[in-house]
Amino acid sequence: MILPRHGLISSRLHYFQTVARLGSIRRAAQALNVAPSAISRTIQHLEQELGAPLFERARQRLKLTSAGEILVYHAGASVAELDRARAFIDDLQGLRRGSVSIAAVESVARGLLPETLSRFWSRYPDVAVQVTTTGSQQAFEAVARGECDLAIAFDARPPKGTQRLAGANLRLGALVPPKHALAARRGVRLREFAAERVILSDASLTLGSSIEAAILGSGIELKPIAVTNSIHLMSAFAVRGHGVTFQTRVGVERELEEGELVFVPFNDPSLRPRKLMLIARGKAHLAAGPAALAAMLSEAIQRLDGR
DNA sequence: ACTCGTACATCCACCGGCGA
C-alpha cells in the first residue's frame, strides 16, 4: 500500500488538489502512483462529506465547481500548515531523542565540554552525544567531510563549506604550583623560565607549535624535562611539582579551581592569544539537537574571550 | 449517419494493514 506523502491526515485533500490541478482522475492517478478508482472514490467521499459536488463531470473533463474552487483555496493553506506542523514535530522529536557528534581537542574535552554537556543534558536528557578527541585541523576536517556535526579546536583554519559559530581569544600563560615564586605575579615573560624545569607540548599540537615559534624567535633556551602531546599529562606533571607548563586556562579548569595550579599570563608580544573556535557545516545543516548544543557551546566559548 | 477504437470515470469484488 503506497501512502501519499502527507499520510492519512491529508491524503484526501492531496488527491483532490492533484485532480483539480491536472483536470483528470487518470492523470492524477499516474502522478500519485495509485489506481484511478482510489482517487475517484476519494473524491466521492469528499463530496459526500461536504454535501456538495466538487467537480462538474462534462466531456471527459473534470471542471471545478464553486464549492471545488473554495476547497482548492483552503486545502492549499491546510496542506502548507500541515507541512509546517510536521517540521516542528520533527524538530521536537530530534530534541527528545536525537544525537550529536562532536570532534574536539583534548583540552576542550577536559573542561569546557563536560561542563556544557551537563547543562545540555539537564534540558535534553535523551540526546546521545558522540565525542571524538583529535588534533585541531583534523577536528575541523571531520566536520567538512560530514563525519560529525560540530568541532571545537584551536588556531585552525575552518575548511571550505564550514561555518564559524563562535570564537574566543585565550591568553597563553604559565601553569605553576601555588607556592612558586612567580605564582603571585599578574604577568610573566617566557625568559623568566629559562632556568626552570619545563613541561612542553610537542609540535603535533597547535599549542606546541606556537610556543616553539615564540621560543625560537626570542632566542631563549629552555630545559624541557618532558615533552608530550597530552594536555592531561602536562598538567598532571605540573601538579606533582615536576615543572611548570605553558598553555591556556582551557583544559585545566579543575586544577585552577581546586588551587592545585595557578595561571600566570604571559606578557610576551610574540605569544599571541590562541583562537578557540566552534564550527559546523553551516547552520542550515544542523538538526535540532546539534543546534541546541551549538547554542550552549557558543555561549560558553564567548564567555572565555579575553581570559 | 454509422461504426470502431480509444480514453475516461465509475462500480464492484476482493485484498491487506491496522486498531479496538
Added chain:
DNA sequence: TCGCCGGTGGATGTACGAGT
C-alpha cells in the same frame, strides 16, 4: 478476531474523434 479503511484489477457505461 473482526470491522474499518484504503488499496487494486476488471467490468461497464459514456463520450469523443477518425474513418468509411
